[in-house]
Amino acid sequence: MDFLVIDDEKSIRDATCMLIDDEGHYAEPVINSAAALTRLKEEKYDAILLDLNLGPENGLDLLDTLTKQYSHIPVVMFTAQGTVKTAVEAIRRGALDFLEKPFTREEFRAVLARLTRFRQMSQRIETLEKEVKEVRQQGGPDPLFDFETPAMKSAMEVLMRAAKAPASIMILGESGTGKSVVARAIHQHSHLKDKPFVTVSCPALSKELLQSELFGHVKGAFTGAIRDTWGKVKQAEGGTLFLDEIGELPLEIQPQLLRLLQEREYERVGESVTRKAEVRVIAATNRDLKECVRNRTFREDLFFRLNVISVEMPPLRHRADDVVRIAEHYTDFFAHQFGRKLHSLSDSARARIASYSWPGNLRELRNAIERAVILAGSDKLEASDLPAEVRGDMSGTSISHGTPTMSAGGGFDFSSCEGMTLQEIEDAYIRRILDTAPSLAEAANILGIDQATLYRKRKKMGLDGKAPR
């Protein structure tokens, strides 16, 4: 935890900071209200220790400000002997606890234990709030995990067993095979389920921004760094850090990640203070990481560190035993969402779904079924409701109005764009490229935009409705 210690007496400030340091936490001392409020604007603290008697100032006045402006940070008051009445007043006004000076290490530890419980509760609330928000935003079908395909069954078994251990996990697989969904499932099956689950999308940002996104930075560390910030490592403290598309992690950042994994230590950009962070790392990639190691774009030591448990998510074309069942699951979900009375898939739709190769995997299947449910003309989803490529009709001429597709030669079929706005055409084109490109980098390349722009567009379109990528 990071503490702010507010006391006008140097000896108390120093002794308390040393004690906090000894207990494995970080403490920063300040001498008065003004300094405290300045630091609180710049930094993120987990707890505040505040002296009741701040020289000419009254600690209770500052407490009132803190409980109003920083109600999420617990405050513990230092009180002198014989001021129990005032200490009770402080608790009434919102302090979490008080410590009577001089205090022993044991007394301090008891307060620390209370602060830790408080923090765990706050983190749990934060996690639940995030989950509720995500579920509301996604509004997507619940994931299915009871698969029939043997390769998928054994992948899930390994992952659920590994979820209980603290080791790093590597999830491999093509784009859209469900790596991010499974990473969250691992977290939810682990002992960390009540702790934060934080995603970092490695290709979404430039090297500098990614470094800052991971570790945070201090004011002035680079142009535009106008205030101190904390990174996702701090946000994930005690929980799971999910590094999506780890194969895109720039070489310069790799030693810092290795250090975090090995020593549990990191520094913010532009700062020399070493900080501790306990995070469980799950990484995912659709790249061949061994090949990246051979090409020297990925460090071998980091690869071994991340690859303690590694699982490959099979592509949908190798999941013949599951594809129709997942399609039915999506059909039920979207029928319910769009208020359609659709009961099932016709035999011909099943046959098409089972035989198509699904290069965009589950993401493509989901989009195809969503579209088919909207278009369906009867109480069954027919093969004719499916996109042309799934039906095996690649001419592009029979595509219904408003759904542009790729022509047989792989080009974009503009004949079906009539009546659509420019924005709708752009969205449809991006959707199509994302469904078929093997990676985000490749999709950005085809679209002629950088990955960060594609990332923003994709997010704005709510395309896959998952945790921030």
Ligand SMILES: Nc1ncnc2c1ncn2[C@@H]1O[C@H](COP(=O)(O)OP(=O)(O)OP(=O)(O)O)[C@@H](O)[C@H]1O
């Ligand atoms: N177990 C599942 N059950 C049902 N649908 C799933 C499942 N896993 C993934 N999906 C669907 O597939 C979509 C893609 O999943 P996800 O984003 O996890 O894939 P990914 O492998 O991480 O893709 P990328 O490599 O492009 O990031 C999800 O939005 C979800 O709709």
